[in-house]
Amino acid sequence: MSGGPVRPYVITGGRSRSTRPELAIESLVSALPERPELPEDPLLNREHQRIVQLCHSLLSIAEVAAHLGLPLGVVKVLVGDLWDLGAVQVLPPVPQAERLPTTLLEEVLVGLRQLR
Template identity: 35%
Template sequence: MTEGDAEGRLVRPFTLTGGRTRPSRADFTLITTVTAVDPRPGRTPRGQPEHTRILRLCAEPVAVAELAARLDLPVSVVVILLCDLLEEGRITARAPHPVTRAASDLDLLQKVRDGLDRL
């Protein structure tokens, strides 16, 4: 997969990550919410235009999967770039709230089933 830059040249995804193929952290899943700390980013220390694009898109909270779709980049590449920004303190990452199954959920499902049976 290739990505075009502003001048129409093709840029391979591994060049965007400096040849790295694995993220430096395991903070990100597809549904992790990412938010820019500074919504109006200046120049990032790495000087990557993709970092700036990510910061712009993260002015409001956005999921990793949605961010990858908006950037038209593989999720693995976006996660590596997000790790850079997280380590630089430019973004925050919030894991999804775990879903727990309480007994009340099962009770509610039983009541719904009983109601449907009565129809």
């Protein structure tokens, strides 16, 4: 952010939590192509616009925060705003029960190394 440090509460309009509690740091965000411009809204700021620009390719909340140099909580609030407006699509993380067990992944890795 140029112009020196800006307090997170200024960026989020004083809000510390997203309207979307289901947002996780690994949730994937994608800008919707039919919404190239954000609507005029006094709550929207340049960080909202930057998120929409960044998310033309699929990025996680954590990646967006890293690109913008903002805390995760701030990015969750901003992405929640954009999701509420229909400017972005958010894909939730895969539930733990649907993930492959770590031991299986390790066995596959060992097998691949043995192919050398």
